[in-house]
Amino acid sequence: MTDKRKRKTRLYQRNQVIHFLNSENPRREGSNRYKIFAAIQEGMTVDEFLNAVSEFKGGTKDLEILVKTGHIEVT
Numbered sequence: 140m141t142d143k144r145k146r147k148t149r150l151y152q153r154n155q156v157i158h159f160l161n162s163e164n165p166r167r168e169g170s171n172r173y174k175i176f177a178a179i180q181e182g183m184t185v186d187e188f189l190n191a192v193s194e195f196k197g198g199t200k201d202l203e204i205l206v207k208t209g210h211i212e213v214t
Contacts, residue, residue, distance in 0.1 A: 149199070150199050150202070150203055151185045151199060151202065151213050152185065153184065153185050153186035153189075154185070154186065155184065155185045155213050155214060156182055156183070156184055156185075156213070156214055157179055157180075157181070157182070157183050157185065157188060157202070157211055157212075158181060158182070158211060158213075159179075159181050159210070159211055160210055160211060160212055161209065161210045161211075162181075164176045164177060165210055171195055171196070171197075172201065174192075174195050175192045175195050175197040175201050176205065176210070178191040178192050178195070179205075179211065185199070185202065185213065188202065
């Protein structure tokens with residue numbers, strides 16, 4: 140996304156860092172959510188995540204779901 144199109148996230152700050160609690164992909168292989176989880180890298184920021192998953196139409200809701208299910212944490 141270009142700087143003009145970046146929207147503020149409500150749940151997370153863009154500079155917060157993502158950490159794996161369980162690195163095994165919990166989603167069904169071939170699904171859109173599988174691709175979104177596969178795009179996550181240890182230590183990436185929320186901003187980097189949003190840029191990486193924009194082609195899969197992923198967003199902060201995907202982060203929220205993964206945090207709630209205990210697969211990642213955002214600090």
